[in-house]
Amino acid sequence: MRLLITGGAGCLGANIIDHFLPRAGVEILVLDNFATGYRQSLPQDASNLSIVEGSVANKQQVDDVFDAFKPTHVIHSAAAYKNPDDWQEDINTNVLGSLYVARAAERVGVKRLVNFQTSLTFGRPETTPIPNGAPSKPFTSYGVSKTAGEQIMLAANLNVVSLRLSNITGPRLSIGPIPTFYTRLKAGKGCFCSDTYRDFMDMSDFIKFLDLALDENAPQGVFNVGTGESKSIEDVFDQAVAYLGISMDEPVPVVPAGEDDVKTVVLDASETQKAFNWKAEVSFEDTIRKMYEWYDEFGVTAIFSHVKKPDVDGEN
Numbered sequence: 001m002r003l004l005i006t007g008g009a010g011c012l013g014a015n016i017i018d019h020f021l022p023r024a025g026v027e028i029l030v031l032d033n034f035a036t037g038y039r040q041s042l043p044q045d046a047s048n049l050s051i052v053e054g055s056v057a058n059k060q061q062v063d064d065v066f067d068a069f070k071p072t073h074v075i076h077s078a079a080a081y082k083n084p085d086d087w088q089e090d091i092n093t094n095v096l097g098s099l100y101v102a103r104a105a106e107r108v109g110v111k112r113l114v115n116f117q118t119s120l121t122f123g124r125p126e127t128t129p130i131p132n133g134a135p136s137k138p139f140t141s142y143g144v145s146k147t148a149g150e151q152i153m154l155a156a157n158l159n160v161v162s163l164r165l166s167n168i169t170g171p172r173l174s175i176g177p178i179p180t181f182y183t184r185l186k187a188g189k190g191c192f193c194s195d196t197y198r199d200f201m202d203m204s205d206f207i208k209f210l211d212l213a214l215d216e217n218a219p220q221g222v223f224n225v226g227t228g229e230s231k232s233i234e235d236v237f238d239q240a241v242a243y244l245g246i247s248m249d250e251p252v253p254v255v256p257a258g259e260d261d262v263k264t265v266v267l268d269a270s271e272t273q274k275a276f277n278w279k280a281e282v283s284f285e286d287t288i289r290k291m292y293e294w295y296d297e298f299g300v301t302a303i304f305s306h307v308k309k310p311d312v313d314g315e316n
């Protein structure tokens, strides 16, 4: 397999590389502009890994990389999201980037393309858990541009599956309530929880699914990938307190969800389970515990280079 991973230096990309790189007969090429990913997250001296610094929004570069590497499989993980007011950047990467990747993949005859989609595509969903194939009603720059990018992929003349992902939790996770509670509680700082509910899936369950999703004979189309279990941010807080052995004098404040936030994002993955004969197996408690054990060892940092890194402040 010749696997091209756009955005391969990101959190998911680096975990995917950890999984596939040791396999016999696998060559991997990463195309990443390091906007939110880190070169140091990737093995630096693996003979079957090439790292190209560049943007999916640069058509010439995308064409050159595809023509030279001739991938058989593509994981399209690159995404821009870091500035919610920068619609232009999100459109460049998430819309035009997806177009250039789709066209190049068609041209070189890629056998299977796996696209990653955010659950923000559903906007404020009417039904919880969100059924597979529920209507897309995004309202943020990230959600709107990723939805356009996904539509481009699905309309391409390619063997495509697009995965609507829940909150994937595992090595290098550095944003959201899980690292924030860990960092603040360890520093003796106060916390609050937003009154929201999410679907937390362990990285190992996601990677097992990805193995199935990359198969050329696996189903095409859109699939929810999550646990289907609704967990509140307060549940995450309770796990953090229990893991760190902290006794709380008062209950943690729970504040209403912000205006631009979505109260509940939980995915119904039952169709995915049937179609792929797969099910998320790691419990919520074990998912959070594994994450905290990882932070104990490597610190709250997006960077993990197979050697220990110093702690950085993970408040975000």
Ligand SMILES: NC(=O)c1ccc[n+]([C@@H]2O[C@H](COP(=O)([O-])OP(=O)(O)OC[C@H]3O[C@@H](n4cnc5c(N)ncnc54)[C@H](O)[C@@H]3O)[C@@H](O)[C@H]2O)c1
Pocket: 006, 007, 008, 009, 010, 011, 012, 013, 031, 032, 033, 034, 035, 036, 037, 038, 054, 055, 056, 057, 076, 077, 078, 079, 080, 092, 093, 097, 116, 117, 118, 119, 146, 164, 165, 166, 167, 168, 169
């Ligand atoms: N992690 C999750 O739980 C989750 C949930 C839903 C969807 N997703 C999707 O999965 C994908 C990966 O997410 P992640 O959590 O690893 O995020 P990430 O930010 O860690 O990874 C994204 C990568 O894309 C790179 N990138 C950004 N713009 C680029 C460009 N123009 N050209 C090339 N590379 C570019 C970044 O530098 C980064 O390495 C994204 O498409 C995201 O929308 C992730």
